Amino acid sequence: MSDLPKAIQINEEGPREGFQFERGPIPTARKIELIDSLSETGLNQIQVASFVNPKNVPGMADADEVVAGFTRRPGVRYTALWLNEKGLQRALATGRLDVKGSLSLTASEYFLKRNQNRTAAQDLEAERSIARMYRSLGVPVERTSIRAAFGCNYQGDVPVAHVVRQIGSLIEAAGEEGFTIKLVSLADTMAWATPASVKRLVGAVREAHPNLDVALHLHDTRGMGIANAYAGLEMGVTTFDSSVAGLGGCPFAGHRGAAGNVCTEDLVFMCDEMGIATGVDLQKLIASALLAEEVVGHPLPGSVMRGGTLAALRAAAQRAAAA
Amino acid sequence: MSDLPKAIQINEEGPREGFQFERGPIPTARKIELIDSLSETGLNQIQVASFVNPKNVPGMADADEVVAGFTRRPGVRYTALWLNEKGLQRALATGRLDVKGSLSLTASEYFLKRNQNRTAAQDLEAERSIARMYRSLGVPVERTSIRAAFGCNYQGDVPVAHVVRQIGSLIEAAGEEGFTIKLVSLADTMAWATPASVKRLVGAVREAHPNLDVALHLHDTRGMGIANAYAGLEMGVTTFDSSVAGLGGCPFAGHRGAAGNVCTEDLVFMCDEMGIATGVDLQKLIASALLAEEVVGHPLPGSVMRGGTLAALRAAAQRAAAA
Numbered sequence: 001m002s003d004l005p006k007a008i009q010i011n012e013e014g015p016r017e018g019f020q021f022e023r024g025p026i027p028t029a030r031k032i033e034l035i036d037s038l039s040e041t042g043l044n045q046i047q048v049a050s051f052v053n054p055k056n057v058p059g060m061a062d063a064d065e066v067v068a069g070f071t072r073r074p075g076v077r078y079t080a081l082w083l084n085e086k087g088l089q090r091a092l093a094t095g096r097l098d099v100k101g102s103l104s105l106t107a108s109e110y111f112l113k114r115n116q117n118r119t120a121a122q123d124l125e126a127e128r129s130i131a132r133m134y135r136s137l138g139v140p141v142e143r144t145s146i147r148a149a150f151g152c153n154y155q156g157d158v159p160v161a162h163v164v165r166q167i168g169s170l171i172e173a174a175g176e177e178g179f180t181i182k183l184v185s186l187a188d189t190m191a192w193a194t195p196a197s198v199k200r201l202v203g204a205v206r207e208a209h210p211n212l213d214v215a216l217h218l219h220d221t222r223g224m225g226i227a228n229a230y231a232g233l234e235m236g237v238t239t240f241d242s243s244v245a246g247l248g249g250c251p252f253a254g255h256r257g258a259a260g261n262v263c264t265e266d267l268v269f270m271c272d273e274m275g276i277a278t279g280v281d282l283q284k285l286i287a288s289a290l291l292a293e294e295v296v297g298h299p300l301p302g303s304v305m306r307g308g309t310l311a312a313l314r315a316a317a318q319r320a321a322a323a
Numbered sequence: 324m325s326d327l328p329k330a331i332q333i334n335e336e337g338p339r340e341g342f343q344f345e346r347g348p349i350p351t352a353r354k355i356e357l358i359d360s361l362s363e364t365g366l367n368q369i370q371v372a373s374f375v376n377p378k379n380v381p382g383m384a385d386a387d388e389v390v391a392g393f394t395r396r397p398g399v400r401y402t403a404l405w406l407n408e409k410g411l412q413r414a415l416a417t418g419r420l421d422v423k424g425s426l427s428l429t430a431s432e433y434f435l436k437r438n439q440n441r442t443a444a445q446d447l448e449a450e451r452s453i454a455r456m457y458r459s460l461g462v463p464v465e466r467t468s469i470r471a472a473f474g475c476n477y478q479g480d481v482p483v484a485h486v487v488r489q490i491g492s493l494i495e496a497a498g499e500e501g502f503t504i505k506l507v508s509l510a511d512t513m514a515w516a517t518p519a520s521v522k523r524l525v526g527a528v529r530e531a532h533p534n535l536d537v538a539l540h541l542h543d544t545r546g547m548g549i550a551n552a553y554a555g556l557e558m559g560v561t562t563f564d565s566s567v568a569g570l571g572g573c574p575f576a577g578h579r580g581a582a583g584n585v586c587t588e589d590l591v592f593m594c595d596e597m598g599i600a601t602g603v604d605l606q607k608l609i610a611s612a613l614l615a616e617e618v619v620g621h622p623l624p625g626s627v628m629r630g631g632t633l634a635a636l637r638a639a640a641q642r643a644a645a646a
Contacts, residue, residue: 223626
């Protein structure tokens with residue numbers, strides 16, 4: 001009866017999101033333990049670190065040690081973030097990461113001005129120079145992303161047409177350096193999306209860029225994360241970023257204590273129950289989520305890690321019925 | 324672009340769900356304070372108490388005092404629960420409640436056996452006798468509900484056809500006493516529903532009983548509450564039970580610490596942002612949610628009460644743009 005996708009790709013971002021956000025300090029060995037645990041769940045892409053200035057992000061001061069220390073499992077892509085060539089060079093130097101470039105624009109000009117003191121034109125120019133950097137270093141670029149694609153705490157609503165145009169600009173900038181963009185990630189950075197706006201924006205992006213895959217990076221700050229993911233599934237979206245246990249938080253003003261990224265195991269649970277393959281073993285993922293909670297030392301927002309799966313209950317019910 | 328409903332009816336159940344579930348004790352005056360706060364939000368139906376044996380539910384020992392104490396606001400229906408004639412008589416005796424009957428069956432025969440030591444046939448017989456009681460007391464009955472309609476921790480999945488048949492049995496039992504059923508509430512008592520199963524069951528019920536309004540009573544134990552509500556909206560469901568701040572919890576084994584009912588202000592937020600009228604002032608409702616947290620003395624699972632609304636951010640952004 002349903003036209004939901006048969007399978008989705010989940011990009012696990014919990015380690016990077018979480019260690020970046022948590023006040024910590026979290027011992028390097030425990031970070032590695034969590035990554036190794038996630039490697040055993042069936043997740044095939046895990047973002048493990050951010051190569052940024054430790055003065056700005058103290059939780060990432062040990063990024064090199066973390067990347068050197070985890071056990072690489074065949075079939076799993078380990079990724080990282082960086083903001084400039086220095087960070088990228090650090091990522092490349094590890095020799096242990098799947099290093100791919102991405103070009104990003106921020107949909108909100110106010111946010112851009114406020115956070116990076118840039119105009120939209122300067123933002124695009126910076127991405128052009130990043131594309132040149134990727135070409136000169138031989139790093140492939142197939143992905144773009146739009147931050148605050150659904151709205152911004154400082155600017156308010158973001159027009160759909162603006163996001164569609166920005167994607168076009170990024171495709172063009174990538175093309176100038178010989179890159180063909182295959183995917184755009186629409187990031188609900190400040191949790192403005194609803195199921196209706198997910199459908200509206202994904203629909204418009206599809207119409208304007210029919211050959212582009214669409215990914216969703218959803219935040220759960222206002223409790224809409226899973227509903228927005230479902231709306232994405234209904235639109236045929238097959239790539240989602242998420243965080244185990246809902247690791248990570250929302251660094252924006254007024255959101256203290258609010259949830260961050262949409263929770264991986266809640267997303268996997270929904271997919272499992274709706275017949276959408278994720279490749280992930282939910283029970284193992286819940287064990288990782290409980291480990292994540294132990295590692296950060298406080299409750300995390302995931303639901304299924306507390307509510308439990310239905311598979312075990314179904315099996316017990318069948319045993320009881322047979323007895 | 325959307326065929327979502329233009330407006331929905333929200334039945335607030337937070338006070339009843341919460342005070343029933345919380346270990347407490349919560350002073351009667353504080354319970355009344357929360358109800359009075361909810362009365363100011365625009366909610367037009369609030370379930371304030373449960374007239375049950377205080378030995379079983381100590382948090383409801385002061386139900387009569389609570390009902391005697393709150394301030395009735397014109398235009399708001401105040402409702403209560405009861406399990407038998409004694410409870411119903413207490414509710415009637417207050418003279419301050421909107422007393423309407425409802426007939427309910429439990430979709431899971433295992434749960435019925437385990438919790439009430441009844442067969443399905445005995446369960447239906449009990450509802451017939453309840454229908455007779457309502458008629459003899461002159462209490463109108465227009466509502467039915469099916470508990471565990473989406474699955475059961477003890478029985479496993481519940482066949483859609485079984486739920487559809489049970490609704491038919493209740494309509495018949497009501498008809499024998501001269502009542503015409505107008506609504507069926509599908510309760511996801513143990514949080515088995517997903518957006519896909521909500522669509523499946525609501526669709527089947529609609530097909531079999533096209534003149535019946537469908538309501539959803541959703542639990543958020545596995546984080547699917549808001550996504551399930553969205554799926555309901557997509558199916559045209561216009562009546563939802565919910566709890567301010569997510570008050571209430573899940574009393575079933577293995578769910579300790581898990582969330583209970585879907586959260587009213589998160590539901591209102593989603594509706595507001597999608598252009599669906601609820602009649603509720605979200606900012607006032609958030610104030611009630613924060614009060615609920617204070618009254619119970621521990622964090623509650625609501626998201627928007629922490630993440631905040633978009634309306635204030637939009638207004639600030641407009642002021643900044645105009646400056």
